[in-house]
Amino acid sequence: MKKLTILMIGVLSMSNLIAQDITDALRYSQDDIQGSARFRALSGAFGALGGDMSAVNLNPAGSAIFNRSHASISLSMLNIDNDIAYFNNRTSVSDSKIDLHQAGGVFVFANTDDSSPWKKFVISLAYDKTANHSNQWYANGSNTNSIDNYFLAYAQGLRLDEISRFSDETISQAYGEIGSIYGFGNQQAFLGYESFILEPVNDTDSNTSYFSNIAEGRFNQQYDYIARGYNGKVSFNAAAEYEDRLYLGVNLNAHFINYDRYTSLRETNSNPGSLVTSVDFENNLLTVGNGFSFQLGAIFKLTQELRAGFTYNSPTWFRIVEETTQSVSTFVDDVDGSFISDVNPNIINIFPEYRLRSPGKITGSLAYVFGDKGLLSFDYSRRDYSNMEFRPENDSYFISQNQLISNVFKAANTYRFGGEYKYKQFSFRGGYRFEESPYLDESFVGNLTGYSLGLGYNFGNTRLDLTFDQAERTVNNPLYSVGLTDAATVDAINSNVTLSVAFNL
Template sequence: MKKLTIFMIGVFSMSNLFAQDITDALSYSQDEIQGSARFRALSGAFGALGGDMSAVSLNPAGAAIFNRSHASMSLSSININNDVSFFNEKNSSSESKIDLHQAGGVFVFANTNSNSSWKKFVISLAYDKTANHDDQWFASGRNTNSVDNYFLAYAQGLRLDEISRFTGETISQAYAEIGNSYGYGNQQAFLGYESFILEPINDTDENTAYVSNIAQGTFNQQYDYISEGYNGKVSFNAATQYKDKLYLGINLNAHFINYEKYTFLRETNSNPGSLVTNVGFENNLLTTGNGFSFQLGAIFKLTEGLRAGFTYNSPTWFRINEETTQSISAFVDDIDDDEPTKNVNPNIVNIFPEYKLRSPGKISGSLAYVFGNKGLLSFDYSRRDYSNIEFKPEDDIFFRSQNEVINNIFKVANTYRFGGEYKHKQFSFRGGYRFEESPYEDESFVGDLTGFSLGLGYNFGNTRLDLTYDQAERTVNNSLYSVGLTDAAKVDSINSNVTLSLAFNL
């Protein structure tokens, strides 16, 4: 195992730190409740129903629908299939895992005072996975845009003595000192210079202009992407029932992020005049964080069968920590020494200062009709404005610029969910459909999400066993890098799940 030196990047301003990525911030802001099998079978259209642990995580008033104390847990088999297109070349990949993603219990305390309008008080505790980051795909193709543009984008305008080693310095020492003094952007230019990809116009400390040792032409590029981890939340719930018409609830949520991302680009060329003909560029990101949010919910019985629900989700206030490691290798033709392959591996873990992220709030409205003991139909609508994602501190130059970008590229996204259930004796037959709009103004970056679900349940009396299959599909154009080499790999992703839940009365 390689020995890594842990190094804290500390600069007077965070404006030079570029580890934070807007697409990653978006993924932290999308809290998609994985849910119980019954919840998933109705595609999450549970805002006006309650009576399910995952429904409580959606609308806190749903806990007051329970008449008896209750608990459930859910296990899923997750499968992600990706079809990747990059400059007319296509590749496919698949990722599978089994995951325990939901567990919780609700405790019902009936009011013994029969004259009181408040019928019961309920408390509950629940864990839900809200995002799955496990994914992998591979892109390959012939491009006319080289990785040299990534390093040139960072290097132009920087002094040579701010992106290069001093006499006697090692790669690790220089990489660490440059990060400490000038920030992440200078480190990228340093990697390009030390690997001979960049060449200064003048070999002086004052030089600020650079050219590439990679000649123009076509480039064979292969790009590996692997990510893992998840977002989750633990919710403490309190709910109550007023008469036979109104149910009210509140959730206090503790959120957490655990996310790792690995990318590797291999680029080769045989262009005339190209001194660098082979480049391998590796990047690793580790993100951890925690946050807080709250939810307020209500369910109102309009008639015996018709119910309406409303939920307000506050923004989530995150504190996030990030670490990065990098390395690059380049084969340099016509080099004067005996080592044409330049390996620049600083063996440094960059630890960035903690920053804050506020994800946008959400409002949801729901309608459901319950046909006695025969079944139900349900509809949920939710609205979230992703342009309200905000990095903090606001007085930081870089974060302020990122927030302006967020305001320009993100928009309001609406989500529609439909679900139905039919009961026959001890069996329940379920189905659902959902449609989620793209959060981007330019929907070519991320398309709309569509999904469906089918489920079956069996009621043993005090115990219920539920099984569901659901599938969702979305197309995403993933830029290889945020600057320079910004060409995108088109990923058509199909996420399918088989979920088994055990629920029982206590």
């Protein structure tokens, strides 16, 4: 295994150093239906119900519904089916994984003073995965736009002596120095120049204009995308029941991010006049972060059967650190002969910590409980993604990204429906959900639709639940944020089989 040099990039303004964009903000701001099998079987429509560990994650007042101390643990098998379209070529990819994604316990303390209106006090601790980043797909197609435009976009306007190495420098030394002094953009231009993709108009240090050694025409491109990781949170919950009708609760949440992404583009051409006929460009990104949020919730029994719930989710305040590695390899065919140029700096770029504020959310819920026979439930949530914000706010790059967030994103509504029917020890469940796109232009990310079916069996103090749920969404994925911005359209179907064991303590 090759040894990687670690480069701390920590000078100049943030705008010269990093390449975070609005897609990063969205990735860490979204959450998904995770949780216990019973919770997933009702498509997460639990805001007015409670009595489930994952319902506490949705509405902190839900823990006060428990009459006895309780615990649960959930295991799921996720299957991802992606159909990818790229310039009229279609490919398909499937991936599966097994995951322990939920665990928690609640402790109920009944008030023995019958004269007090406060009937019980509850505390709980729970772990929930809030978003799954595992995904992979690849796109094949013939394009008239080359990867050279990515490197040209970064190089134009930069001095040649700021994107090239000195005669006594190695690739690693030059890449590291350029990164620490000038930043990410200059590093991209350096990779393009040293791999012979770019050529200066004038071979002088002060040159700032460049042209491509890849001739116009058609380009065969294969793009591979592999991502792993998740968002998760650990919640401390406290709740209370008042007068057998009102339930109040609060969650204090510690969030964490772990995201690992690998992308690779292989481009070939046989265009007349091309000195560079093949390009392999690889990028790795590792993101880790932590954050804090809180939730306030209430459930009110309008009648013995009809319940209403309300939850406020605060924004989540994240602190995030990113690491990248890059390499580019080209096949060059010129008058002096053919050769391979392999530009592999073997350096890990560690970027300065930045902050992200994800948007808050409000949820209103209604549920009707048919005694011990079953229930119907509905949740409505609203989250304004235009309120996402990179910080520090006085950084010029983040100012532009925050303005773009305000112009591109909107408030998105989510609707969830669920029902349960009980027959003896068996419970039969189903649900449906609809989530609007967070983009004003829904061609970037489409609306999400999903359904769920579940079965439960109550052994008395122990309950076993099994659920199948599936969701579909179409996403247009630009290959790069500049230059080669052509998008691969991914029709994604995510299917889950979840098994939960819940028991009273």
